[in-house]
Amino acid sequence: xxxxxxxxxxxxxxxxxxxxxxxxxxxxxxxxxxxxxxxxxxxxxxxxxxxxxxxxxxxxxxxxxxxxxxxxxxxxxxxxxxxxxxxxxxxxxxxxxxxxxxxxxxxxxxxxxxxxxxxxxxxxxxxxxxxxxxxxxxxxxxxxxxxxxxxxxxxxxxxxxxxxxxxxxxxxxxxxxxxxxxxxxxxxxxxxxxxxxxxxxxxxxxxxxxxxxxxxxxxxxxxxxxxxxxxxxxxxxxxxxxxxxxxxxxxxxxxxxxxxxxxxxxxxxxxxxxxxxxxxxxxxxxxxxxxxxxxx
Amino acid sequence: xxxxxxxxxxxxxxxxxxxxxxxxxxxxxxxxxxxxxxxxxxxxxxxxxxxxxxxxxxxxxxxxxxxxxxxxxxxxxxxxxxxxxxxxxxxxxxxxxxxxxxxxxxxxxxxxxxxxxxxxxxxxxxxxxxxxxxxxxxxxxxxxxxxxxxxxxxxxxxxxxxxxxxxxxxxxxxxxxxxxxxxxxxxxxxxxxxxxxxxxxxxxxxxxxxxxxxxxxxxxxxxxxxxxxxxxxxxxxxxxxxxxxxxxxxxxxxxxxxxxxxxxxxxxxxxxxxxxxxxxxxxxxxxxxxxxxxxx
Numbered sequence: 017x018x019x020x021x022x023x024x025x026x027x028x029x030x031x032x033x034x035x036x037x038x039x040x041x042x043x044x045x046x047x048x049x050x051x052x053x054x055x056x057x058x059x060x061x062x063x064x065x066x067x068x069x070x071x072x073x074x075x076x077x078x079x080x081x082x083x084x085x086x087x088x089x090x091x092x093x094x095x096x097x098x099x100x101x102x103x104x105x106x107x108x109x110x111x112x113x114x115x116x117x118x119x120x121x122x123x124x125x126x127x128x129x130x131x132x133x134x135x136x137x138x139x140x141x142x143x144x145x146x147x148x149x150x151x152x153x154x155x156x157x158x159x160x161x162x163x164x165x166x167x168x169x170x171x172x173x174x175x176x177x178x179x180x181x182x183x184x185x186x187x188x189x190x191x192x193x194x195x196x197x198x199x200x201x202x203x204x205x206x207x208x209x210x211x212x213x214x215x216x217x218x219x220x221x222x223x224x225x226x227x228x229x230x231x232x233x234x235x236x237x238x239x240x241x242x243x244x245x246x247x248x249x250x251x252x253x254x255x256x257x258x259x260x261x262x263x264x265x266x267x268x269x270x271x272x273x274x275x276x277x278x279x280x281x282x283x284x285x286x287x288x289x290x291x292x293x294x295x296x297x298x299x300x301x302x303x304x305x306x307x308x309x310x311x312x
Numbered sequence: 313x314x315x316x317x318x319x320x321x322x323x324x325x326x327x328x329x330x331x332x333x334x335x336x337x338x339x340x341x342x343x344x345x346x347x348x349x350x351x352x353x354x355x356x357x358x359x360x361x362x363x364x365x366x367x368x369x370x371x372x373x374x375x376x377x378x379x380x381x382x383x384x385x386x387x388x389x390x391x392x393x394x395x396x397x398x399x400x401x402x403x404x405x406x407x408x409x410x411x412x413x414x415x416x417x418x419x420x421x422x423x424x425x426x427x428x429x430x431x432x433x434x435x436x437x438x439x440x441x442x443x444x445x446x447x448x449x450x451x452x453x454x455x456x457x458x459x460x461x462x463x464x465x466x467x468x469x470x471x472x473x474x475x476x477x478x479x480x481x482x483x484x485x486x487x488x489x490x491x492x493x494x495x496x497x498x499x500x501x502x503x504x505x506x507x508x509x510x511x512x513x514x515x516x517x518x519x520x521x522x523x524x525x526x527x528x529x530x531x532x533x534x535x536x537x538x539x540x541x542x543x544x545x546x547x548x549x550x551x552x553x554x555x556x557x558x559x560x561x562x563x564x565x566x567x568x569x570x571x572x573x574x575x576x577x578x579x580x581x582x583x584x585x586x587x588x589x590x591x592x593x594x595x596x597x598x599x600x601x602x603x604x605x606x607x608x
Contacts, residue, residue, distance in 0.1 A: 034464045034465045034469060035465045036465040036466075036469060036493065037460065037461065037465050037466045037469075037492070037493060037497045038489050038492035038493050038496070038497070039489070040485050040486065040488060040489025040492065041469065041470065041473055041486075041489035041490055041492065041493050042489075044473040044476065044477070044486070044489070044490070045464070045465070045469050045472065045473065047472070047476060048464060048468075048469055048472040048473075049464075052464065098430075102426055102427075102430060105426065107421070107422035107423045107426060108423050108426065125403070126403035127403045127404050127472075127475050128472065130398055130401065130403060130404065130426065131398075131468050131471055131472050132464075133430070134394075134398060134429070134430075134433065134468050135463050135464035135468040135469070136464075137430065137433055137434070138433070138459045138460075138462050138463030138464070138466075138468065139459070139463055139464060141437045141455055141458075141459045142455075142456060142459035142460055142463060144455070145452050145453075145455040145456035145459060146456065151448070152447070152448035152449040152451070152452045153448040155448070155452045155455075156441050156448045156451045156452060156455075157441075159437055159438075159440070159441040159451075159452075159455050160438060160441035160442060162437075163434045163435070163437040163438035163441060164333065164434075164438055165333065166434050167431050167434030167435055167438060168330045168341070168344060168345075168348065168428075168431035168432075168434070168435060169330045169331045169332040169333050169341070170332075170333045170434075172344075172427050172430050172431040172434065173330060173332060173333075173337065173341050173344055173431070174337065175427060176341065176343070176344045176423075176424070176427050177337055177340040177341065177344075179423050180340065180343060181340070189336050190336065190337075190340070192336060193334050193335075193336025193337035193338075193340070194337055194340070196333070196334035196336065196337065197332065197333060197334050197337050200334070201333045201334070
C-alpha cells in the first residue's frame, strides 16, 4: 500500500502544474496553481488510488507495470479531492477544516475553491484520456465509468440527496441508497478502473465491483462511527458534525455497537466476493481491513 | 443552423433525465432533475453545438449522418451551461439574470447550482465516451480536447484570471490572453470536436482550429460591445456590468468603433482560415457572420 501511495503522490505532484492553452495568460495562472498544489499536497489517505492498484494486482497485473495505472489512480484522487473542496463550501457543508488544515475556501477564497474543484474534475478526465498503456477502448470505458460514478446519478446526486435529507430522519434503506451514491459509487469506480486498466475479464471486473459496493458502504458506516468517536486532531476534520447538523447516520439508526457490527458484516461480504482470487488479491483484502478498522 | 439547433435541443431534453446508479436513491433525485431541466431548457443561442455540426459539414460530413455528432454537440453545450451556472454564483460574478430568467442559484439555491454545474460537467464527458459512430480513438481524442479546453489551463483558468484582474487595467495582449482561455478555448474545442467526430485529416482539423481561435476572440469582442450597447431585455442577462465591475474590455481599450473594427478584422482572418474549404463550409461561414453581427 505504501508503494501505491508513493506512486500516487509523485503523480499528483507532477499534474499540479498548469499548462495554459494560451501563452499570454500563463503568468496570470500562478495564483490558481498555488491553490491546486495546496489542494493536492494536503495528504489524505489516498484510499481510492490504492484501490486502483490493488484491484489490478488482484487479477494478476504485475506491480512493475504500475505505470499503466498511475493516471487512473490519480484521476480517482483528483475526483475525490474536487468533491471534498466543493462539499466544504459555505453553501454546502460549510466546513473550515479538512485533512488537518484550513479548507481551500478558507486558505484562499470561495471563487478559487469553486474553480479549483471544477478544474480538478476536468483534469481527472484528461488523465484518463492520456492513460499510457491502456487501449483506446479501455480509456473510453474508464471515462464512462468515472463520469457515471461521479455525476448526477452518482456522487453529485448523493451529495444532493444528503443535503436535501438534512434535518429529516431516513430509514436504513434510504440511508444506504444515499451513501451508495455519495461515497459508494466512487469507491466502486476505483475497482472498475483498476480492472479495466489491467485488462480484466468481465466476470473478474464484476466480482471486483461487488467487492467495491460492499466496501463503499462499509467505508461510510465507519465514517459515521468515527464522526462520533473521533476528534478533530485524529480526523483532520471537524468531528461530531453529523449530530449537530441533524443528519441520520448509521450510528443514529443502529447505535455504536450495531454500526460496528454492520461494518464488520459488510467487510465479510466484501471479502467473500474476492473468493475466486488467490494470494494476488491480498493487497486488496488488506486495504479492505484497513478501511474498516481505521481510526481516522 | 436551425436544423442543428433542433437536433441539439432534442438531445439536451433526452439527457436531462437522471439514471441513478442506485435504485434506492432514485426517487430522492427528483429535485436535482428539476434543476437540471431548468438549466438545460433555458435556451441560449446553442452556438457551440452548431459549430460542431458545421465543422463536420465543412469537411464533407453529410447532414444525414448527424447522429454521430449529437453527443459531441450536446457535450459542448453542457460544458458551456455548467460554466455559466458556476460563473453566476455569488462568490463569482454574482448575477441574478441569465438567458432572460433568474439564474439557477436564484431559482433554486446555491448548493443545487454548484451540484448541477458539477454534474453537467461529468455528463459532458459521459456523452463523449458514449458517442455512437465515433471510433474509440476518436472518443479519447474528444475527451482530451474538451478536458484541456475546459480545465485549469483553459476555461477555468480564464475565469480565474478574469476575477483576479477585476479592478486593474489590462493591456490588449493580456486581455486577449484572458479571453483566449475563458471563452476562446471552448469555442475552438467545438471546432476540434466536430472535426474529430467527422474523421478530419490533421491539416483540415488544424485549419478549423485556426478559424475557431479567431472566432473565439471575435465572439468576446462582440460580447463586450453588446454589454455596453445592449440592455437586459435583448441580452437576457444584466447589461453594463463590465464597467460597473471595473473590468478591462475591448471597448474600454479600443472604444466602440475600434472594438467593432477589431471584431470585423477577426472575422475576416477567421474566414481566411476556411479558404481551403469549398461550399461545404458555408454553414460555418454563416455561423461566423451571425456571431459577429448578432445583437444579443
